[in-house]
Amino acid sequence: MKVVFLSTFAFDANISLINALKNKCDIYFFTEALYEIDNYLDKNKLSEFLSVGTDVQEIQRFSELIPLDKTFVIKGTRQINVVKKLYNSYRIDKKIREINPDLIILDSHLITYFFTAFRYSKKSLLIVHDPFFHSGENFKADILLRKLYFSLVENKILLNKNQKNDFINHYKQDSNKIFTSFLSVYEYLTFYGGINDKKNTSFNVLFFGRISPYKGVKYFLDACVEIIESGQYPNISFTVAGSGDFDFDITKYYNYSQIKIINKFIQPEELSQFIKSSSVVVCPYVDATQSGVVMSCFAFKKPVIATNVGGLPEMVEDGKTGVIIEPKSTESIKEAIFKLYENPQILEQMSENIAQEYLYGEKSWSQSGEYFIDAINSIIKK
CATH class of the missing domain: 3.40.50.2000 (Glycogen Phosphorylase B;)
Incomplete structure (x- = not known):
């Protein structure tokens, strides 16, 4: 054939x-x-x-x-x-x-x-x-x-x-x-330097991908600000990386040293490093189908916080390979980040679940x- x-x-x-x-x-x-x-x-x-x-x-x-x-x-x-x-x-x-x-x-x-x-x-x-x-x-x-x-x-x-x-x-x-x-996983990214299984010394929350209104980036950035201003989590950092035009004013977010915004096209070598250096990735989408972002993260066994829209709940199993939250909710993003930050053993188990399911198993x-x-x-x- x-x-x-x-x-x-x-x-x-x-x-x-x-x-x-x-x-x-x-x-x-x-x-x-x-x-x-x-x-x-x-x-x-x-x-x-x-x-x-x-x-x-x-x-x-x-x-x-x-x-x-x-x-x-x-x-x-x-x-x-x-x-x-x-x-x-x-x-x-x-x-x-x-x-x-x-x-x-x-x-x-x-x-x-x-x-x-x-x-x-x-x-x-x-x-x-x-x-x-x-x-x-x-x-x-x-x-x-x-x-x-x-x-x-x-x-x-x-x-x-x-x-x-x-x-x-x-x-x-x-x-x-x-x-x-x-x-399934976007394994092509692992050909740019391979998978790094080193444990992160800090807790980084990553958003990456093309910037567009449906991505819900503002809800994530507002959650970042509230976490920073609480003063309870000084060793959490946040990264937003991707090309495209923001549909809201991002000026105020540059005032926070814990937030890094990289508004440009991300080459695969850079993307590979961003994912490897993250602890968890956020997909705060307002609407969606399936997501290549999720599959890029799973190639590196990184859990994902994703909204309950489109096909995302098929890809991210709540409590097993990530956390499913309601869309358009800054509070839900914060709670999911806190849960994973305060329970590193959950992150480790999710990483193992991703490997078993997506690298070798049914998905x-x-x-x-x-x-x-x-x-x-x-x-x-x-």
Whole structure:
């Protein structure tokens, strides 16, 4: 069985998923070098429109996870250049026809793979990362492209079960063509320096990721201020790291030495160090689907405080791999931080639980890959 995986992201979940699938099918991987923020690939270093993975230095470190000789990096073009984008889509489709796959996996709804999505519409599986748009992020171009791809590609797979029925009802989908799987750990980050099992000498609470209104960063920062001003926990520090525009005034938070705000794009080497140096990570989201942030933390066995929204409770098991709290609640964030700070044995047990469940157990990539294989077989039989 020959499968082509079409992605706009080179790392995060995809290389681990490909690693889980490669022993069950003959898999080819296409990814686009466009914005470094997406996949850390510099398109200006590419001499060809399509470069084989063995010739792209940035991804050679992942040779044990993905087949580099069957990996192709596209020298990307911005969405605004529609004519060139469509021409490039035609060129990519021509290469894919040479491979002659039994099935296509798509992880996005961009123009890059439009011709292939059209040609293989009944033999494709679209990964729907965000079944519903996040607060403040329903951009017109995304809405149009999503509608286009949802109409083209009949078979879709969600990465959480919680939203399956709502998705089917909202978009009027055929329930027999909607599948589910789940995210597992973002192990690509561990290739940047490896996992550090040293115990932290201080207690650091970390928020990281793209800054956006739905992330609830203000609730976290307000909790930080209240903890600091109480004067009871002088050795707790707080870090907010990520690019994007804050939707509130952050000036006052710079007055606290225990709060570190790094408002820039975080390279994987830096992110790896931030997570390793943290004691616990906070996801104070107002709404969510699943979260790559959680999976990045779990790769380093770090527990997560997450809100009870979207698919997060599927990923973070309350009391076992982290703490689930109510959204939009500064008080709930404080209580969760206090609980873990005052009970280091709980943190240690949560870390062990993460390893058992996500690295070796029921929520590993091996198990996630089985759900994908079941979906692929079902589509091919039809």
